[in-house]
Amino acid sequence: MDSINLNQDYKTKYGFKDKVKYKTKFPKGISEEVVRRISNIKNEPKWMLARRLKAYNEFERRPMPTWGAALSDIDFSNIHYFARANGSKGHSWDEVPEEIKHTFERLKIPQTERKFLAGTATQYESEVIYSKLKEQWEGLGVVFEDTDTGLQKYPELFEKYFGKIIPYKDNKFAALNTAVWSGGSFIYIPKGVKVDIPLQTYFRINLKNMGQFERTLIIADEDSEIHYIEGCTAPMYTTDSLHAAVVEIFAHKNAKVRYTTIQNWSSNVYNLVTKRAAAYENARVEWVDCNIGSKTTMKYPAVYLLGRKAHGEVLSIAYADKGQIQDAGAKMIHRAPETSSLITSKSICKNGGHTSYRGMLQMTHHAKKSKSKIICDALIFDNKSRTDTYPTNIIENKEVSLEHEASVSKVSQDQLFYLMSRGLSEEEATSLIVAGFLEPVAKELPMEYAVELNALIQLSMEGSVG
Amino acid sequence: MKNSMLKIKNLKAQIEQQKILEGINLTIKEHEIHVVMGPNGSGKSTLAKTLMGSPEVNVTEGEIYFKNKNITHKEADTRSHLGLFLANQYPTEVPGVNLENFLRLAYNTNHLEKGKLSVLQFRKLLRSKLKVVDLPEEFLERNLNEGFSGGEKKKSEILQMAILEPSLAILDETDSGLDIESLDLVFSAIRKIYEQTNMALLLITHYDRVLNYIEPHYVHIMRQGVIAKTGGQDLVKIIQKVGFKKLK
Numbered sequence: 001m002d003s004i005n006l007n008q009d010y011k012t013k014y015g016f017k018d019k020v021k022y023k024t025k026f027p028k029g030i031s032e033e034v035v036r037r038i039s040n041i042k043n044e045p046k047w048m049l050a051r052r053l054k055a056y057n058e059f060e061r062r063p064m065p066t067w068g069a070a071l072s073d074i075d076f077s078n079i080h081y082f083a084r085a086n087g088s089k090g091h092s093w094d095e096v097p098e099e100i101k102h103t104f105e106r107l108k109i110p111q112t113e114r115k116f117l118a119g120t121a122t123q124y125e126s127e128v129i130y131s132k133l134k135e136q137w138e139g140l141g142v143v144f145e146d147t148d149t150g151l152q153k154y155p156e157l158f159e160k161y162f163g164k165i166i167p168y169k170d171n172k173f174a175a176l177n178t179a180v181w182s183g184g185s186f187i188y189i190p191k192g193v194k195v196d197i198p199l200q201t202y203f204r205i206n207l208k209n210m211g212q213f214e215r216t217l218i219i220a221d222e223d224s225e226i227h228y229i230e231g232c233t234a235p236m237y238t239t240d241s242l243h244a245a246v247v248e249i250f251a252h253k254n255a256k257v258r259y260t261t262i263q264n265w266s267s268n269v270y271n272l273v274t275k276r277a278a279a280y281e282n283a284r285v286e287w288v289d290c291n292i293g294s295k296t297t298m299k300y301p302a303v304y305l306l307g308r309k310a311h312g313e314v315l316s317i318a319y320a321d322k323g324q325i326q327d328a329g330a331k332m333i334h335r336a337p338e339t340s341s342l343i344t345s346k347s348i349c350k351n352g353g354h355t356s357y358r359g360m361l362q363m364t365h366h367a368k369k370s371k372s373k374i375i376c377d378a379l380i381f382d383n384k385s386r387t388d389t390y391p392t393n394i395i396e397n398k399e400v401s402l403e404h405e406a407s408v409s410k411v412s413q414d415q416l417f418y419l420m421s422r423g424l425s426e427e428e429a430t431s432l433i434v435a436g437f438l439e440p441v442a443k444e445l446p447m448e449y450a451v452e453l454n455a456l457i458q459l460s461m462e463g464s465v466g
Numbered sequence: 467m468k469n470s471m472l473k474i475k476n477l478k479a480q481i482e483q484q485k486i487l488e489g490i491n492l493t494i495k496e497h498e499i500h501v502v503m504g505p506n507g508s509g510k511s512t513l514a515k516t517l518m519g520s521p522e523v524n525v526t527e528g529e530i531y532f533k534n535k536n537i538t539h540k541e542a543d544t545r546s547h548l549g550l551f552l553a554n555q556y557p558t559e560v561p562g563v564n565l566e567n568f569l570r571l572a573y574n575t576n577h578l579e580k581g582k583l584s585v586l587q588f589r590k591l592l593r594s595k596l597k598v599v600d601l602p603e604e605f606l607e608r609n610l611n612e613g614f615s616g617g618e619k620k621k622s623e624i625l626q627m628a629i630l631e632p633s634l635a636i637l638d639e640t641d642s643g644l645d646i647e648s649l650d651l652v653f654s655a656i657r658k659i660y661e662q663t664n665m666a667l668l669l670i671t672h673y674d675r676v677l678n679y680i681e682p683h684y685v686h687i688m689r690q691g692v693i694a695k696t697g698g699q700d701l702v703k704i705i706q707k708v709g710f711k712k713l714k
């Protein structure tokens with residue numbers, strides 16, 4: 001809402017690329033050999049290698065999806081599937097290599113952490129190099145590691161949960177991720193522990209044609225609470241990049257999990273992410289998902305409501321400018337009685353951008369007395385831009401309630417004139433109208449993220465109107 | 467001698483293909499009050515929109531000078547920065563935009579020479595201005611014109627005027643839709659702001675009741691896109707007797 005003077009152009013703030021010496025970098029392309037080498041270099045248990053290989057076969061076997069955005073430009077042979085930056089993983093800031101530290105400082109990570117973060121895991125390339133968790137949480141038994149370390153230290157938890165809600169057979173990109181995954185966050189919150197300050201990770205792609213295949217696993221045990229925040233920024237490149245992540249969340253009885261993403265990949269990245277949560281009895285899972293960057297995003301965070309009175313929410317923001325496709329939405333699968341869900345989707349398109357809401361709501365015969373509400377609002381700037389809604393509802397019992405509201409509005413000349421007649425430039429006026437449109441969602445974000453979201457929107461508006 | 471603030475020369479304008487202004491000539495000097503009256507469809511509101519630079523209006527001929535600058539084809543934000551203000555007849559709703567944040571943004575963009583005010587400094591300024599229009603502080607938490615009643619919208623426009631302190635304020639039927647109590651409050655506020663500043667006023671109205679609050683230097687009667695007659699207060703009395711139509 002507020003005016004933020006960044007005095008920096010987009011490239012300076014988000015498009016910088018530091019020189020990093022890569023300790024290990026595989027040649028481009030994927031093969032069984034690449035998959036074996038990744039597993040080998042990480043010294044993984046045998047079952048993980050077996051899983052990777054099965055997933056690799058599934059990836060090779062499976063055709064590209066025929067629905068949603070066009071993906072035929074992705075050249076899987078022109079992507080790096082693994083890179084490890086120089087320097088060891090460490091919990092202390094001093095151990096982080098200077099060049100990487102420089103990048104982090106430009107992303108303001110240390111300050112952010114000092115201010116209010118409980119722990120920061122910053123993914124640089126495929127692996128988490130720097131991760132730290134404040135002692136108070138460690139004392140409570142909270143685990144916040146990069147996923148590779150998590151697998152080494154907690155193999156029994158991985159055997160129990162890894163790939164359980166997103167099996168590698170789920171879709172082509174989940175298969176690809178399972179085959180070549182690296183990095184990501186692993187979080188375990190023990191019974192009854194409430195982490196009241198968000199855990200946060202920033203990560204970015206910094207190597208040309210580097211694919212990111214991070215894997216995140218969050219387990220919130222009974223009566224626990226956690227808010228996890230993921231923010232992405234990426235350098236600007238001219239060749240295509242691929243980001244195919246998988247995020248799995250398990251919210252046990254009475255647990256509360258919120259997962260917030262601000263996605264700002266550069267405009268050449270294909271962002272194809274599978275996010276899914278299991279919510280057990282009386283648990284609550286919320287996905288807050290902001291998609292601003294990327295060339296093409298396909299992302300539909302899901303909640304499987306598996307226990308009585310479980311609750312799922314998705315708050316989705318999508319912004320599509322020239323050449324961008326944001327195909328975003330949500331999935332709510334009600335499989336237990338008295339479950340409830342809320343989907344709020346806000347999309348903005350301009351200069352020929354294309355946004356779609358794609359949603360799936362299922363109420364099985366187990367989901368008696370369940371209810372769901374879906375709100376889809378789209379804001380369109382001009383006649384070149386496009387927005388679509390693709391809701392799918394599968395209702396298998398009669399004792400449910402379902403509400404669906406959809407609206408499409410156009411930025412009106414009246415609004416622009418009104419704001420400009422009070423001295424605001426066309427860009428300021430446009431940013432303000434957009435910020436106002438997003439306000440119901442932005443207010444759900446932590447302050448710093450709301451500010452960043454507004455700043456990003458404002459940057460996106462600069463030089464693009466008039 | 468007073469400086470000329472606004473000079474309109476042979477202004478012709480249309481909305482879509484319809485000609486509405488057919489050659490307006492008008493000069494307003496510092497701290498003067500001008501009232502424009504006239505029947506429906508005479509072009510009063512179009513004149514207000516044209517002066518503020520609405521993209522809806524297409525100027526086909528003539529010029530508008532404000533503070534000796536030709537603003538005929540300038541954008542609305544430039545006109546605002548020069549000190550022009552329009553209180554709208556129907557202020558548009560801007561959903562989700564918090565009123566206080568908007569006011570601070572508008573203030574800062576119009577007072578660049580004074581330096582930006584911090585949130586707290588601005589809040590202090592706002593408190594004093596809220597009193598003038600008798601709005602509670604909680605009003606600031608609302609979104610710009612969203613769900614405002616007719617009276618609240620008009621008060622909000624005058625609050626904006628009080629904060630921006632323009633050199634010339636155009637009030638487009640600010641009196642319409644107000645009950646007698648609100649009318650009293652709003653126009654007492656306008657008079658107060660006028661008296662405390664060097665502001666000039668261009669009042670567009672349908673009814674002479676606003677003249678109980680504000681004493682104009684000039685009264686203009688608009689008809690069919692031109693100013694048909696100009697006079698002083700006494701012109702109003704003639705209109706009261708014979709109506710707009712019979713006036714020659």
